[in-house]
Amino acid sequence: MRFDIITIFPNIFKNFLNEALIARAQKKKIVKINIHNLRKWTMDNHKTVDDRPYGGGAGMVMMVEPIMKAVKDLKKRKKAKVIVFSAKGKKFDQAMARRFVKLDQLILICGRYEGIDERVAEYVADEEVSIGDYVLFGGEVPAMVAMEAVTRLLPGAVGKQASIEDESFKHVKGITKKQEARFIEYPHYTRPEKVKINSRVRGVPKVLLTGNHKAIEQWRTKHSRHEH
Ligand SMILES: C[S@@+](CC[C@H](N)C(=O)[O-])C[C@H]1O[C@@H](n2cnc3c(N)ncnc32)[C@H](O)[C@@H]1O
Known part of the structure; x- marks a missing residue:
């Protein structure tokens, strides 16, 4: 290109x-x-x-x-x-x-x-x-x-191909263009598990710490679509 x-x-x-x-x-x-x-x-x-x-x-x-x-x-x-x-x-x-x-x-x-x-x-x-x-x-x-x-859509431009396959505005078969524009990827979290922000301790969603891949997948799907 x-x-x-x-x-x-x-x-x-x-x-x-x-x-x-x-x-x-x-x-x-x-x-x-x-x-x-x-x-x-x-x-x-x-x-x-x-x-x-x-x-x-x-x-x-x-x-x-x-x-x-x-x-x-x-x-x-x-x-x-x-x-x-x-x-x-x-x-x-x-x-x-x-x-x-x-x-x-x-x-x-x-x-x-x-x-x-x-x-x-x-x-x-x-x-x-x-x-x-x-x-x-x-x-x-x-x-x-x-x-x-x-x-970043060209093969090899992003480290892991999965990063561009499963992200916001991705194309999913069967959904309309309007729905596609509304597709937003789930939120991400990383260490530390607990952090004090404005004097309150803020954690991360418990399910992400369980190692239960199926439950994590469900949580991510649930938090992936925003219909506003
Ligand atoms: C100061 S702007 C011109 C604004 C123009 N008089 C108007 O009212 O739309 C100068 C150049 O910036 C670029 N530009 C400004 N805003 C843009 C936008 N939202 N998207 C794409 N290009 C933009 C265009 O190439 C444009 O010719």
Whole structure:
């Protein structure tokens, strides 16, 4: 799987890509992640990527042409998808991550300023994606979110395969998409068994200490679904 990120702030990704499991996934060649500075595809000496909005108003808008050129240069694989991040896009969720993991290239376009010329969403990108109903400074954090959620679904990216098979939002045959979105994994506890929090001793559910696998399984099933 190959990720190509188009951004005007490539340094934001440095630490993120060089730590923990995302770094390991690259070392193990499970993913190839390329960060591209959009200014590489600009046409003037100032390397301009934005301009004033038609119709007036506050802020600057990212121009379509550099983005279009970048995408043209970077699209290398057959099963490739171009994603543009925007607060008004389709909400990113685990089902979308599962859909993306089947591809072999994801090109992620990160916006800044007031946003991106709408023609990118209409004619250049395949999908417009939001990571939630709030406004961020830019599309770099959304790109990290999508990249991490997709990478951990790739075989070998997570230490134990069971960790990704039995967790929140997992796909269970026969349940609807709506129910799936509500599936939340059971709570976890670890040592110490008793701990003082705000002057009260807090323990862990007794059943988890019994070693009775069947009872533990039942408790976990009972505490796995939240129907709110
Ligand atoms: C400051 S925001 C633009 C906000 C835009 N004027 C609006 O009202 O929706 C700049 C960029 O951040 C990214 N962004 C902000 N919030 C986002 C979200 N919730 N999901 C995905 N991308 C987001 C987008 O790429 C966007 O072009």
